[in-house]
Amino acid sequence: MIDPAAIVARFVEVRARTERLAAPLSAEDQQLQAMASASPTKWHRGHTTWFFETFLLAPHGVPAEHPTWAVLFNSYYESLGPRHTRAERGLLSRPTAAEIGVWRRLVDERVLTLLDRLDGDAWSTVAPIVELGLAHEEQHQELILTDIVAAFARHPARPVYDASFPIPDRHGGAVRWIEHAGGKGTIGAPEGGATFAFDNESPRHDVWLEPFEIADRLVTVGEWTAFAADGGYETPSLWLSDGLELVRAQRLRAPAYTERDGEVVSVFGLSGDRVAHPDEPVIHLSFYEADALATWLGGRLPTEAEWEIAADHLGQRDAVAWQWTRSSYAPYPRYRPSAGAIGEYNGKFMVNQLVLRGGSDCTPPGHTRPTYRNFWYPDTRFQRTGLRLARDPSRGRSS
């Protein structure tokens, strides 16, 4: 079942990909922290390295190379001791980006040496840690991209990360509604399944659904433009109360990094400023904006169970944006966090956040899956967050 060679190859590949993502960024760029909920590139590179040193090397007797760095790169594991204040990661000029590069190579060598010497039995305990570490690193790869956009957006010169970063596919036209008859269904990842999944995706369990319909594509920039032009941001009846308060307090009139001038919508992103096509998915919406937009369009956000049950029919072409659901991020029935520090990974965040499903064009290839649960606070806009409509079947609707 465990394929050591495949794990080693994946380790090499994922670790190298992180460095490729950081390569276009100067030492100064890599230190930018635009806000408390984003982190510097350099920090992501260090934190993911600390993860392997702490959870893989240390238990096998390999001490930390820089013991004083633990306090800097421990992100949230309370049980592992004190942590540096999250909001001040941008003040960590030391270690430098170059020093972190050296450290990464050293840890990679030590991990590969360790894996090389493992006997078969040991793999059964080591493989899940490596898998978790790599899935964790892939999450930070996505954050490297979203966080640098947040930082560059604050710079008057609007720097370009990669002028050739792909522009989203277009998916306009009439929505096709995928119908589901409701009833008992099963969602979630089996514990100890063949494919890696985070603990928050388990246990696999039954749910009961009402009949529902779900759209075959994401909501587009053009649909958002019509909403905005129709006074959507000024129409209280479309909004959840907390969303309305936020919109008013911050005078919001467009998604993050987005400006609208009549029909022309410009967006700032990895390739710099550009004009968005009406048929590409709208992103950088808060949950509140997504909910109001769905209401204006005559639909609603799906629940995460509806999304997952219908996932086989949704196709893969829309992987440009994470899709807000109306489901709060909560434990599945009988969920138990893993023992020890690793158990802090997901469970302690299960309040005040909403689940997003799907994946985005910043998500590493192969990282996500139908059971995957992403989660953010409802006011989050710096992630690549959009929506897909759902609706309740009308009784008299001919189908």
Place this chain on the structure above:
Amino acid sequence: MIDPAAIVARFVEVRARTERLAAPLSAEDQQLQAMASASPTKWHRGHTTWFFETFLLAPHGVPAEHPTWAVLFNSYYESLGPRHTRAERGLLSRPTAAEIGVWRRLVDERVLTLLDRLDGDAWSTVAPIVELGLAHEEQHQELILTDIVAAFARHPARPVYDASFPIPDRHGGAVRWIEHAGGKGTIGAPEGGATFAFDNESPRHDVWLEPFEIADRLVTVGEWTAFAADGGYETPSLWLSDGLELVRAQRLRAPAYTERDGEVVSVFGLSGDRVAHPDEPVIHLSFYEADALATWLGGRLPTEAEWEIAADHLGQRDAVAWQWTRSSYAPYPRYRPSAGAIGEYNGKFMVNQLVLRGGSDCTPPGHTRPTYRNFWYPDTRFQRTGLRLARDPSRGRSS
């Protein structure tokens, strides 16, 4: 089906009860607003009166007695025009408490005159509005009590609202676990049922439950004392991340209005300061505290579906405290708000809050029911909020 005489009698009774609750309070007391989420007694008396004038009298051609007061007493109905800032209700010295009393009596007379002249057909549309208005007023009766405690708690002299306000019953001793086999169940209130229910309790719908067990009593002051004495507030592994941050930022070590000195716990409430008995339910907990306390006790919070399915077996004696569930406040499947301004009543609050079930010793008699959904933000502590444990059956447990 509709019993006009019973409705009239209930109208008279509920309206009079509000005035009885306000009677012990001076004009100055009635103007106190301890914080943005609480309101002055006087305002509650005015707002509930505005409700009948706006939703019952006005549609029947009876104009508002004081048109300029609408802006003061409209609490959150965006579709009814501008509203006075919620956080500044304590600055409304005018109208005075006495003037509001005069207004209440006038509106009562006008409502009774209107009801007296209704013919049979008209009752079918009027009765639901009166029922809603009275249920709404009962909610504000509870708030009159919780809000005055919040205000008096800020006064150095610790004023007493009612020295004879009943002290909670005691329910200590070993927990008896009520077992449920799981499977398909049905929750919620039927739309258009014989008994009044708020729109957020509908539609009645099916859910799928895993097997669970739920305690026959609330968690007690003595159990909380043991948790606190064991360092519960300083143990990160017990806490949700947002809760831990709050506890640290505000240096919380006890529920609101509560102080602990070793085994002695004193609480401020409607009867002033008193020592709590270890066997009475612990209240004034935030959701975070309730969640951490449940974890420390080896259990968890129930979902609202578990609570409701088990409600018949829980008994009524514990109605001293609202009970936090782990369910986020969200729409039931196929939920649709009522049309018009009244539709703003519940739906627009369906994010960022948690559901509480049960009722408290400040809840008017007969106001709550098994399908009733109360909801508050997770950091709320000024309400009478406690918890009941649930747990997952262990596989090997003999039952």
Place this chain on the structure above:
Amino acid sequence: MIDPAAIVARFVEVRARTERLAAPLSAEDQQLQAMASASPTKWHRGHTTWFFETFLLAPHGVPAEHPTWAVLFNSYYESLGPRHTRAERGLLSRPTAAEIGVWRRLVDERVLTLLDRLDGDAWSTVAPIVELGLAHEEQHQELILTDIVAAFARHPARPVYDASFPIPDRHGGAVRWIEHAGGKGTIGAPEGGATFAFDNESPRHDVWLEPFEIADRLVTVGEWTAFAADGGYETPSLWLSDGLELVRAQRLRAPAYTERDGEVVSVFGLSGDRVAHPDEPVIHLSFYEADALATWLGGRLPTEAEWEIAADHLGQRDAVAWQWTRSSYAPYPRYRPSAGAIGEYNGKFMVNQLVLRGGSDCTPPGHTRPTYRNFWYPDTRFQRTGLRLARDPSRGRSS
């Protein structure tokens, strides 16, 4: 030198005047606290009473009538023990306004009884305390008026305190410049002089002045209107840096309680909303606005020494507004606060505030004098604050 009968008469008169000022206000009005730097009417009535009980009656063996009230009505005397949080005075529903009235009458009787029994020697120590207490109470009389305007301005109905409150005299027309040759001058009140003065007005001391000119009237509403219409609020070169930041952050475009529509300027005050005449003094300006307006008019604010030296020539007709000076509130040379708690009265505020000279139409008659130093933070706008221009003589100016 000491005239006991005159002191007794003044005591009766000042104490009665406070009650007359409060008389038009309901119990609810008297509890209003619009902001942390304002206080409820009721509190002013209580605090001034506490002053006599603490500094006059107690040292003569008359105990406090309500010892638990000390914590409520001690405003800032650190050496007298704990104090209630200033920002929460509006939450003090108890004692009621009526109870404070009873207390005032009781304390008045006790003071009069005490004064009646004093022998001649005792008067020499008692008279200064009574004088200080009455001057202190007069300051709070002015605050009763300014603070109720701050509270009523927040009420949508714009309540009227006194419809017949006098409207300011008009003083437009060309400025007449009063010239002063500079050189050595003397300012301040002599210590132990025949006339009462606060400790911050002493010691009387020499200053050296450059030649200066000072205007014979205050700056008017019409001049401010021209400044505003000329884009004064948007012209950075007119502003001190901190002032510009404030204006931008708060989007200020007019003095407090003031709105401008072209040439028409409306102001809210004790007599409600009214249109201001272009020739009346402009008030409710922050120091920053006064400074910018002076610069735009080609002048500058006077120093407090210039103002005082020229005071004899300024006339009394402009007593509608306190006049900002460019002098920071600081101790005069050789200043020493009084010993004991009374010494906290003025000295500890000698940083971060600017001196104002003159007096306003809310100042009790006879309360102020040429050496009087009022002081407020530079962003203060709820007081009746205006300005008088000064300027340096131009070399070539024919005079």
Place this chain on the structure above:
Amino acid sequence: MIDPAAIVARFVEVRARTERLAAPLSAEDQQLQAMASASPTKWHRGHTTWFFETFLLAPHGVPAEHPTWAVLFNSYYESLGPRHTRAERGLLSRPTAAEIGVWRRLVDERVLTLLDRLDGDAWSTVAPIVELGLAHEEQHQELILTDIVAAFARHPARPVYDASFPIPDRHGGAVRWIEHAGGKGTIGAPEGGATFAFDNESPRHDVWLEPFEIADRLVTVGEWTAFAADGGYETPSLWLSDGLELVRAQRLRAPAYTERDGEVVSVFGLSGDRVAHPDEPVIHLSFYEADALATWLGGRLPTEAEWEIAADHLGQRDAVAWQWTRSSYAPYPRYRPSAGAIGEYNGKFMVNQLVLRGGSDCTPPGHTRPTYRNFWYPDTRFQRTGLRLARDPSRGRSS
């Protein structure tokens, strides 16, 4: 009078010194901004270069090398157009430190070429601009040092800027009081004098002083230790009211970067953490702390006039710390800012700040002089701020 060769030599020397100060810092270090009132090293290097490009090269027809950088490096000149938000200078990853180095060399060459070609008449207008630019750059040299300490102090590893940075001389022992008889004196720098001075040091003007005494040395760490050990931070009567509020809100118990453990005082600075000797001057005090400490020691802060009048007698050996005076930063009589953008340099900050006199061990050699007026807000602690005592002569004191 003007010595072109000397000016050129000084230009080369000052510009080179800035680069030497930055040399020990990595690209990442140079981007650190610890707080809004501090700036990154890199930014100081760029801003001082922008100054010469804007005020010297541009008026002589040499266009800006990077026109888009003006918005980044214009610090506060409102009249020169939009500016980047001060608090976000740490987010300016571009231009890089290396790019700024290139720019500096280019601008230096252009300035030297320009100066080389100037004829004699032109020097009379150019020399003052170069002088101002170099004095301005020296101010930023000091800030480079103070700001990097502020940043490094936030790093858990406490980085060392320069292990050999000199430790302050020791000056304990009994204070010798320098006496002054008072009377008329003259302070300030003459306009157009032979020595460079900032505009805020002029006009030279007369003042009138009371007799005073001033200490021959700064207050020491040992004296501060005794103050702290005596409960100085908890004794309200020692404090100005605003200072007490700050101390309580921030729970201050020591100067910035300072910790006390009994008699042992450790300080963080350019050479890292070290134990301070009781006889070295105490620094990193706010104005409030300096004022309270002076009061506890039985003295007071001097006025800036007292300090300047006595300067000839104070010696130079105490130049380790800027010395708080009790004088608010205000315009001297007849002060007029320079015309144009350069006029924004000093005048617009003349409110809310206090004057400091002297100089510190971070001040460039030769930069300061007896008329020099430094100024900071009273809560500032990250600068090298200490105090020297003054006192009023006692009448009966034998001298």
